[in-house]
Amino acid sequence: MATEPQKSKTKGAIVAGCLAPHPPHLVYAENPPQNEPRSECGWETLRWAYESMRNELSTIDHDVLVILSPHWRTYVGTHILATPHLKSLSVDPVFPHLFRYSYDIKVDVELAETIHAVCQEKNIPTKLMQNPDFRVDYGTIVTGHMINPLWNKPIVCLSANSVSAYYNLDRMQALMMELGAATKEAIEKSGRKAILLASHSLSHRHFTSENEIPEDMSKEHITNHSLYLWDMKMINLMKAGKSKEMVDLIPDFTEQTIAETESGGLTWMMQAMDYPTYPAKVHGYGTVIGTGNVVASWAPKSSHSAPTAHSTQSGVQSGVQLGTK
Amino acid sequence: MAQNKSSNTIIKGFVLPGLVQPLLSPDANPGYRKIRTAFEKVREEIERSQADLILIYSTMWPSILGHQIQAMPEPEWNLVDEEFHELGTIHYKLKIDSEFAECYNKHALKRGLHSRTIAHHGFPIDTGSVVALKLINPENRIPAVIVSSNIYSDRAETVVLGKAAVSALKEQGKRAVAVIISTLSNRLHADFIDPKDDKINSLKDQEWNLKILEFLEKGRLEDVAQLSRQIQREARVKKVSNFKPFWWLSAVMGAHNRYTGQIYEYQPIYGTGSAVIGLTPALNASRDLEFDEDAPEYYTGERNVLSLSSESMADFSSQQNSGNFDGSTEMENEDNENI
Numbered sequence: 001m002a003t004e005p006q007k008s009k010t011k012g013a014i015v016a017g018c019l020a021p022h023p024p025h026l027v028y029a030e031n032p033p034q035n036e037p038r039s040e041c042g043w044e045t046l047r048w049a050y051e052s053m054r055n056e057l058s059t060i061d062h063d064v065l066v067i068l069s070p071h072w073r074t075y076v077g078t079h080i081l082a083t084p085h086l087k088s089l090s091v092d093p094v095f096p097h098l099f100r101y102s103y104d105i106k107v108d109v110e111l112a113e114t115i116h117a118v119c120q121e122k123n124i125p126t127k128l129m130q131n132p133d134f135r136v137d138y139g140t141i142v143t144g145h146m147i148n149p150l151w152n153k154p155i156v157c158l159s160a161n162s163v164s165a166y167y168n169l170d171r172m173q174a175l176m177m178e179l180g181a182a183t184k185e186a187i188e189k190s191g192r193k194a195i196l197l198a199s200h201s202l203s204h205r206h207f208t209s210e211n212e213i214p215e216d217m218s219k220e221h222i223t224n225h226s227l228y229l230w231d232m233k234m235i236n237l238m239k240a241g242k243s244k245e246m247v248d249l250i251p252d253f254t255e256q257t258i259a260e261t262e263s264g265g266l267t268w269m270m271q272a273m274d275y276p277t278y279p280a281k282v283h284g285y286g287t288v289i290g291t292g293n294v295v296a297s298w299a300p301k302s303s304h305s306a307p308t309a310h311s312t313q314s315g316v317q318s319g320v321q322l323g324t325k
Numbered sequence: 326m327a328q329n330k331s332s333n334t335i336i337k338g339f340v341l342p343g344l345v346q347p348l349l350s351p352d353a354n355p356g357y358r359k360i361r362t363a364f365e366k367v368r369e370e371i372e373r374s375q376a377d378l379i380l381i382y383s384t385m386w387p388s389i390l391g392h393q394i395q396a397m398p399e400p401e402w403n404l405v406d407e408e409f410h411e412l413g414t415i416h417y418k419l420k421i422d423s424e425f426a427e428c429y430n431k432h433a434l435k436r437g438l439h440s441r442t443i444a445h446h447g448f449p450i451d452t453g454s455v456v457a458l459k460l461i462n463p464e465n466r467i468p469a470v471i472v473s474s475n476i477y478s479d480r481a482e483t484v485v486l487g488k489a490a491v492s493a494l495k496e497q498g499k500r501a502v503a504v505i506i507s508t509l510s511n512r513l514h515a516d517f518i519d520p521k522d523d524k525i526n527s528l529k530d531q532e533w534n535l536k537i538l539e540f541l542e543k544g545r546l547e548d549v550a551q552l553s554r555q556i557q558r559e560a561r562v563k564k565v566s567n568f569k570p571f572w573w574l575s576a577v578m579g580a581h582n583r584y585t586g587q588i589y590e591y592q593p594i595y596g597t598g599s600a601v602i603g604l605t606p607a608l609n610a611s612r613d614l615e616f617d618e619d620a621p622e623y624y625t626g627e628r629n630v631l632s633l634s635s636e637s638m639a640d641f642s643s644q645q646n647s648g649n650f651d652g653s654t655e656m657e658n659e660d661n662e663n664i
């Protein structure tokens with residue numbers, strides 16, 4: 001493998017899974033050196049939630065972050081990043097005034113190829129992405145930054161197949177369950193200790209206009225109350241350790257709230273983790289231009305150990321003070 | 326019904342598909358080569374047209390905060406398609422008419438739309454616009470402007486967006502060719518295929534594509550525009566709220582059927598119905614058979630589609646029917662199916 005030393009043949013494991021939404025506003029508000037636009041503040045509840053989740057992950061030994069991103073949308077199969085090193089500028093297509101981020105990412109190609117191979121065995125259509133000029137989607141970058149702003153762990157990124165638009169949400173659930181099981185099997189074969197990242201919001205109805213000051217928090221709220229009620233329903237199931245019930249509800253939830261669960265990340269992750277029956281740690285909930293976002297983690301007790309070299313601060317450790325313009 | 330008096334500002338209109346195969350792998354399937362050849366014919370027509378501007382509405386550039394208009398004078402990048410990345414990298418350097426983009430934005434705002442110009446290095450210009458401009462304007466002989474497709478917008482907003490383009494053309498005294506980047510049926514194959522085996526994804530898609538082609542061959546642009554909602558139901562994967570490109574094109578070119586239509590080519594590209602079509606203003610009209618929707622001049626904003634409070638229901642009025650722009654006739658309210 002090009003990016004990591006050879007791993008031992010011991011069985012790999014999923015050591016944690018995180019629901020890690022990707023509004024570019026969070027990176028914008030952190031003012032990291034990688035991002036060109038500067039902010040005064042904003043979306044602190046979600047940023048502090050991420051800080052809490054980074055602290056938790058720093059106690060979990062892991063080799064790789066495996067992300068499923070709705071903003072690498074593919075229509076023909078599931079695609080998997082498989083180029084060792086990707087470095088470029090990511091400009092958000094919807095919020096270019098907030099997110100122009102220089103990234104430098106290492107990819108765990110060996111794990112990517114293993115996931116691809118297992119999927120092929122199971123007749124799940126997959127394709128490796130091996131073009132070195134490829135620009136990594138901003139969902140992956142925002143989630144990757146908020147989890148690990150130093151980018152000192154390799155990633156694997158899976159695209160989100162648009163099966164829900166092509167067929168329906170039940171077919172999406174079925175595909176994501178197959179993909180989750182295949183991901184788990186591949187991680188075990190690879191010997192890696194992996195953290196899974198489902199990169200998406202919950203309810204997903206945006207405001208269609210923006211305030212003059214994007215970080216004006218006096219204007220930030222959920223788009224409407226019914227979305228909020230649905231988000232709380234899902235979060236309560238997470239907190240109660242009822243992950244199977246939560247996943248069963250995803251088609252209805254998605255339909256009622258135009259939720260970004262439509263991309264399949266949460267279903268994929270819960271299946272790969274065999275539907276945890278312990279409570280998720282809900283680090284925080286907040287809205288971003290009207291959409292509902294929860295930062296939550298599932299980690300079995302056995303995963304927690306001594307702190308690793310994982311970066312725990314997003315802006316501060318990167319040499320930029322938070323809250324200054 | 327108001328007629329748009331824009332025929333002198335738009336020389337021609339084109340419907341172009343945005344998939345990468347005609348540019349990157351034209352010989353993988355004889356149909357891809359035919360589409361490539363059709364693009365080349367369009368290039369020649371545009372060169373002969375003496376247009377000042379190529380005005381593009383791309384269904385492959387989605388936006389959320391209203392509409393975005395590309396205004397970077399010379400955007401340059403190495404683009405890799407997120408679906409067909411194995412086919413290679415597209416290097417592009419485009420020429421954008423920034424002044425027109427600003428003027429277009431000004432008129433969009435004036436007509437009640439939420440819009441803004443975009444001018445950032447590295448902004449991800451959509452694959453469809455890049456493929457089209459590489460093939461129809463390879464030397465950048467004519468500057469272009471690209472406008473996004475808002476995922477939430479419906480007919481009224483899209484029609485007004487088209488009229489704002491006409492207002493900008495009139496103000497600047499420019500003549501343009503109008504281009505929509507869109508397939509007809511947009512359903513790709515769900516599994517990997519050998520390009521040699523390419524075909525339209527389903528018989529139903531094929532039948533609808535032929536119906537659309539039949540209309541456009543007769544120059545019935547406004548009829549196709551008014552069938553957009555049905556086309557969305559029958560032949561489009563529901564990625565966005567509605568099938569909008571023909572609403573924009575008819576608003577820009579003139580909401581009628583007085584066109585000469587030319588089908589340069591129609592072929593499957595990875596399952597989609599990909600057609601290269603031209604429309605030229607003509608003196609004779611086909612019969613107006615499908616007209617039933619109106620032509621708003623202004624957009625009056627948020628329709629609260631998810632907020633069903635009794636207040637918003639009672640006050641609902643999606644269009645302004647007074648204060649006419651450009652001296653056109655009065656409009657009726659419409660679009661109440663959005664509630």
Ligand SMILES: [Fe+2]
Nearest residue numbers: 022070139260
């Ligand atoms: Fe998103």
